Amino acid sequence: MAEIVNVKVGDAPYDVVVEPGLLARVGGDLVSRLGCRGVGVVLDRSIETSVWPVVEASFPPRFSFYRYVLPSGEGNKSLDRVREAYDVFLNARIDRGTPIIALGGGVTGDLAGFVAATVLRGVPLVQIPTTLLAMVDSSVGGKVGVNHGSFKNMVGAFKQPEVVYCDPTVLRSLPQREFCNGLAECIKHAIIRDAPLLAELEENLPRLLDRDIDYLTTFIGRNVATKARVVQSDVFERGERAHLNLGHTFGHAIETVSQHEYAHGEAVSLGICAAAHVAARLGALDEADRRRIVALLGRAGLPTTGLDLDETVLYSAMLHDKKASGGGLKIVIPQGLGAATVREDVSRDLILEAINSLRSE
């Protein structure tokens, strides 16, 4: 069983292929699509001995690999690591036709994508995401980049991949915390664009948490399709693509201020709860639907309460985040279930109140 989503951006549409066992034949498929005889690889160190050998064996004999093994963790999404990758690829004398494969989670995909966008002024990029978050979110849509000091994702580019390969069986080895992180983005997709998915999630969450591979395959395909629809309508984020930031303005502040004690999806979960609080206060969301959202996040193993950070410090961090990207504070809120809207008129008091609502339900 395979799901294929064609992402139609610009004049170069690409496929996202979701199929159990795909990694065992990914090399052959890639060679027939791109006709290359060598590839650059940016590879997450934590899967070097588990996933990489499967991918490597799927290529034809005498195929050339130029590998950069990236140490795991958000702290490595940096220009220092980009420079190390440039060294590997330029010393290997790759040419403009040599694709770079990103094999790992969102950290690897974002960094490898940035390298592919910039080395030799751009080489083809192939995404092979190995976390749920990277499959349903970061590998689709073309945003790539790295962090710079306290500025998250502030150095980057738009770089669409040639193809994205998702093999749900690799998710079996993902720690539960990381799996739940990915679910936060899936629940976000349902809230902003796919109300029926919310109901389906409420029913089938146990199958997901058990990593039922068949169900995961359809579920990943559906999330990719939702993200693709949003991205296609607004590739460079001038309008509705911003809806994908639901929970992220609060979330980024929580990540930063907690010094990453909260992982990305965990912070986004709290951020979605805060945004739902704002929406309920502004009359954009029924109280019953707000409770549904909070309950689902909780059942997905994500935090919805218990925040113990100073609200004024968080508010400053939110402003800092926005100042860096230009303009005032824009808050994405659910507009009922299955839709979202961007509000620029949310008062400081209401934002502080929303943060305080995260202390206890």
Ligand SMILES: NC(=O)c1ccc[n+]([C@@H]2O[C@H](COP(=O)([O-])OP(=O)(O)OC[C@H]3O[C@@H](n4cnc5c(N)ncnc54)[C@H](O)[C@@H]3O)[C@@H](O)[C@H]2O)c1
């Ligand atoms: N570009 C975008 O549009 C976009 C969207 C959302 C998130 N992001 C970025 O994605 C990053 C988060 O991605 P992530 O959650 O995948 O983090 P990650 O890449 O750090 O991966 C999470 C952890 O899982 C490990 N891992 C990866 N694959 C594994 C596997 N199959 N089995 C066991 N362990 C595995 C990694 O080593 C790491 O420790 C953030 O930097 C965020 O900014 C980007």
Ligand SMILES: [Zn+2]
């Ligand atoms: Zn996110």
